[in-house]
Amino acid sequence: MKVYYSDVEQPYHPRRSFFCGRFTAYPDVPGRTRSILAALEGHPAAFQPERPAPVEPALLERVHGRGYLEALAAVCARLKPDEEFFPFHQQRLPLLLESPYPRLRAGYYAVDGSMPLLAQSYAVASAVAATAVAGAQALRAGTGLAYALPRPPGHHAGRQSYGGYCLINHAALAAELLTDAGKVAILDVDYHHGNGTQDIFWERDDVLYASLHCRPEEAYPYIAGTAEEAGGGRGAGCNLNVPLGGGTDWAAYAPALETALEAVARFDPATVVVSLGFDTLATDPIGTFALVPADFAEMARRIAALGKPLLIVQEGGYDVPALGACALSFFGGLGVLPPSEDTA
Numbered sequence: 001m002k003v004y005y006s007d008v009e010q011p012y013h014p015r016r017s018f019f020c021g022r023f024t025a026y027p028d029v030p031g032r033t034r035s036i037l038a039a040l041e042g043h044p045a046a047f048q049p050e051r052p053a054p055v056e057p058a059l060l061e062r063v064h065g066r067g068y069l070e071a072l073a074a075v076c077a078r079l080k081p082d083e084e085f086f087p088f089h090q091q092r093l094p095l096l097l098e099s100p101y102p103r104l105r106a107g108y109y110a111v112d113g114s115m116p117l118l119a120q121s122y123a124v125a126s127a128v129a130a131t132a133v134a135g136a137q138a139l140r141a142g143t144g145l146a147y148a149l150p151r152p153p154g155h156h157a158g159r160q161s162y163g164g165y166c167l168i169n170h171a172a173l174a175a176e177l178l179t180d181a182g183k184v185a186i187l188d189v190d191y192h193h194g195n196g197t198q199d200i201f202w203e204r205d206d207v208l209y210a211s212l213h214c215r216p217e218e219a220y221p222y223i224a225g226t227a228e229e230a231g232g233g234r235g236a237g238c239n240l241n242v243p244l245g246g247g248t249d250w251a252a253y254a255p256a257l258e259t260a261l262e263a264v265a266r267f268d269p270a271t272v273v274v275s276l277g278f279d280t281l282a283t284d285p286i287g288t289f290a291l292v293p294a295d296f297a298e299m300a301r302r303i304a305a306l307g308k309p310l311l312i313v314q315e316g317g318y319d320v321p322a323l324g325a326c327a328l329s330f331f332g333g334l335g336v337l338p339p340s341e342d343t344a
């Protein structure tokens with residue numbers, strides 16, 4: 001299986017997150033991708049790491065507004081090295097877009113204050129989108145399975161909004177490119193609801209967004225992820241949220257996964273994009289679910305049973321030392337490892 005990654009992200013390390021009046025250590029650290037890649041490197045016959053070439057910047061406009069992309073690029077270009085910029089205003093105020101201070105424009109597009117912008121933020125987030133684009137191209141060329149490992153992650157980034165450590169929505173970009181060859185289902189198993197992905201495809205009937213996540217009453221992003229959100233316009237019925245409570249273990253997760261998989265099977269997509277988060281792990285420092293690494297193998301077996309071409313796109317997961325084992329378990333469940341090396 002091809003593993004698309006980028007080392008552009010390794011020096012990218014925001015230090016602080018902001019939540020409810022406090023700064024905390026930023027969980028999306030460079031060690032996340034290193035932990036996963038190191039584990040996969042132990043099985044060279046199964047995983048072929050590859051660094052894809054950069055993509056045309058205009059490609060990002062298939063899922064993001066040009067004004068959004070230009071404003072973020074402009075704000076980042078003006079930041080000092082090592083400056084961590086948290087926008088002051090965080091709301092859709094039209095006046096912010098007219099301000100002579102370019103930094104105020106970032107606030108217009110921010111859904112929350114959890115993440116700072118750094119001078120490299122836009123360049124890194126847009127460069128690693130190449131991993132998802134390469135994955136989509138591999139599927140278009142007939143590959144049945146590929147893995148994209150972007151950092152920062154993407155599913156909280158909407159068409160014109162950023163937050164939750166995400167600026168560019170990599171899974172959405174891959175899904176959008178794959179719609180050129182038929183319907184696409186996005187199955188989001190990150191602990192958090194992918195409000196950005198939901199936003200991007202809200203009115204689309206050629207993309208199903210199905211998400212299992214901790215319910216918005218108790219978890220980020222708080223503003224989206226209820227079961228009532230089912231899509232709008234032509235896209236009505238093409239959005240499925242399965243919110244779960246804190247403490248969810250495999251016994252409670254498995255039937256919810258079946259519900260989402262049944263919806264995916266009914267939709268009958270040409271391809272499936274999986275937004276894969278390991279923050280459902282019991283030991284995750286920000287999630288409150290109770291999955292164990294072996295559960296990811298069973299999750300993967302059930303996803304593989306769809307019998308569809310799969311593009312796996314990494315989202316969250318913050319228990320850094322555990323991420324490698326989670327990835328080996330998941331890909332073992334997909335049948336990527338020979339039985340003798342299957343860790344699950």
Ligand code: Q9C
Nearest residue numbers: 019114153164165220315316
């Ligand atoms: N205590 C992803 O997993 N943190 N993003 C809010 C709440 C934001 C997570 C703090 C979590 C974003 C891709």
Ligand code: ZN
Nearest residue numbers: 190192279316
């Ligand atoms: Zn998450």
